[in-house]
Amino acid sequence: MTDVPEEGQQRRTFFKIGMAAIGGLIGLAMAIPLVGFAISPAFRKASKKWVDLGIADLLKGSRYKKINYTFSAKDGWVETNKRRSVYVTDQGDGTFQVYSRVCSHLGCLVRWDEGKDQFFCPCHGAVFDSAGNVVAGPPPRPMDKLPVKVEDGILYVKES
Numbered sequence: 190m191t192d193v194p195e196e197g198q199q200r201r202t203f204f205k206i207g208m209a210a211i212g213g214l215i216g217l218a219m220a221i222p223l224v225g226f227a228i229s230p231a232f233r234k235a236s237k238k239w240v241d242l243g244i245a246d247l248l249k250g251s252r253y254k255k256i257n258y259t260f261s262a263k264d265g266w267v268e269t270n271k272r273r274s275v276y277v278t279d280q281g282d283g284t285f286q287v288y289s290r291v292c293s294h295l296g297c298l299v300r301w302d303e304g305k306d307q308f309f310c311p312c313h314g315a316v317f318d319s320a321g322n323v324v325a326g327p328p329p330r331p332m333d334k335l336p337v338k339v340e341d342g343i344l345y346v347k348e349s
């Protein structure tokens with residue numbers, strides 16, 4: 190058995206620690222992009238998209254016409270089909286107004302009452318006028334009006 194001088198052992202230990210530290214840094218540098226790639230969808234905001242509501246000419250003269258539709262949306266890693274319901278009304282000047290049926294109180298679906306010319310929410314009795322403003326009940330704000338556009342004769346609504 191040979192005796193290694195103490196100075197040589199210290200140098201060998203220092204070398205081992207240095208190599209482990211360099212290896213750790215290289216591993217960390219390689220892992221950060223992979224972890225970022227794996228978890229980034231959770232932090233990405235869902236992008237809004239335009240959804241086809243139908244042929245604009247066929248909706249001319251519509252007065253609070255209920256339209257149900259589905260669209261696919263990516264939320265994090267998962268892409269799902271979502272169902273929505275809106276009221277479409279022709280403003281008479283070539284533009285349309287689209288009201289979300291989701292009540293601004295707690296999310297029940299509002300209904301258009303043609304006879305009373307107002308929206309009604311069956312859950313807690315909210316009443317909105319024909320412009321979506323709160324007339325009665327607990328909602329803290331008016332009904333949501335969704336962005337719309339007509340392109341190539343098709344009426345689109347913007348969904349998130």
Ligand code: FES
Nearest residue numbers: 292294295310313
């Ligand atoms: S959810 Fe519509 S009034 Fe409460």
